[in-house]
Amino acid sequence: MQSDLEYGRNYVEQFKADSVSQLVTRGPQSSRLLVSRLRRETGGHGLTAPPPGDAVFSVVLQLREQKQRELYLDGRCVHRGAYAERTTSVVNHLELPRANLISPFDCLIFTVPQSALDELADEARVGRIDHLYCPPCGVLDEKVWHLGNSLLPALERPHEVSSMYAEYVMLAAYSYFAQTFGGQRLDKMSRDTVAPWLKRAMEAMAAQLDTDVSLKMLAEANGVSLRYFVRAFKASTGEAPHRWMLRHRVERAKDLLIGTQATLAEVAISCGFADQSHFTRVFRTFVGVSPAVWRRTVRH
The missing domain is CATH 1.10.10 (Arc Repressor Mutant, subunit A)
Known part of the structure; x- marks a missing residue:
């Protein structure tokens, strides 16, 4: 079985990007959920090689405008022109997509195998879908834009990414793709007492x-x-599970800040944060001030 690194590289090497960052999590069963950020600051990349001809879809989110680009499916040009910032497009690898990347680019590519879509459908006990589709020129979808942007810190600082957060956001993204671009429908879940x-x-x-x-x-x-x-x-x-977990970590950190002489770095590790800077960012998000300022204020 391929390692996560090999799996990720397999789907992006044809782009010859200047910078590649990737995040891989596990799907409901054996599938892998992959998102890649690809950047190239110079134009004239040329025509990409086709991706592996597997039962896989790519959902592509443009983080900056591509002023000139061509998309070919099965050897036929289906789009020629610009892809605006925030544009989302979908390609089916079985159609052997090739892109002529004339302009610089910065994009997120979600690699969505058919096996992941099948697993999501089986878990939800709904009918399987066998396609994801949107027009070749792409669409502006605010939900995809927000999901993509929520993953950027994880791609920039992977050592701070908890399994819970990565699984949650990637599952949300793939589920949204299945519903929005595949027509899958899920029953609404009512808010009820805690089981x-x-x-x-x-x-x-x-x-x-x-x-x-x-x-x-x-x-x-x-x-x-x-x-x-x-x-x-x-x-x-x-609350989402990762948000609940972070809030409880912050509350636990408050107890340690008040009741012990532990350093901020020691408190950070004790409460499950990657390091002191990670702890400080999360604490400030929930409390409004840094842990050092909060400790001084409470103690005086």
């Missing part, structure tokens, strides 16, 4: 604040699907 299994999951999360907890492992431990776990958690608590 006993969900209480157990939250207790397990609270007991592992210093650990990189996996959503997939939590779901499996409680006998539910990954997507159902995420939807039920948010419907019951009003």
Whole structure:
């Protein structure tokens, strides 16, 4: 089996980008969920080689305008012109897409294998879909733009990315692609009281604040699907699992800041943050000030 690094490289090497950053997580079963950021500051790249001819779709989000680009499917030009910033487009690898990248580019490419779409459908107990489609010229989709931008910090600082956050955002993105570009429909989940299994999951999360907890492992431990776990958690608590975890880490950090002489770096590691700078950024987001300022204020 290919390593994650080999798997990721397999889908981007034809672009000859100046800069490549990638994030790979696991799908509900054995599939892999991959997003890549590709950047090239000079024009004149030329015609790309076709990607592997597998049952895979690429969902491409433009982070900057491509002023000149051509898209070929099965050897036929289907689009010639610009791709505006925020544009989302979809290509099917079985149509042997090739792009003539005339201008500089900066984009996110979500690699969506058919196996991942099948796993998502089976978990949700809905019919499978066998296509993702949008017009060759692309569409402006604010949801994809926000999902893509929420992944940029993870691609820039991968050491700070928790498994829970990566799994959550990637699952949300792939689920949205299945619904928006594939026509898949899911029943709405009503907000209800917290089920006993969900209480157990939250207790397990609270007991592992210093650990990189996996959503997939939590779901499996409680006998539910990954997507159902995420939807039920948010419907019951009003928060995404990773957000809930961060908030509890911050509350635990407050206790340590008040009740111990631990340094900020020690508090950061004790509460599951990657390092002191990561801790400071998250703490400021929730509390409004840095942990050092908060500690001084509370103690005086």
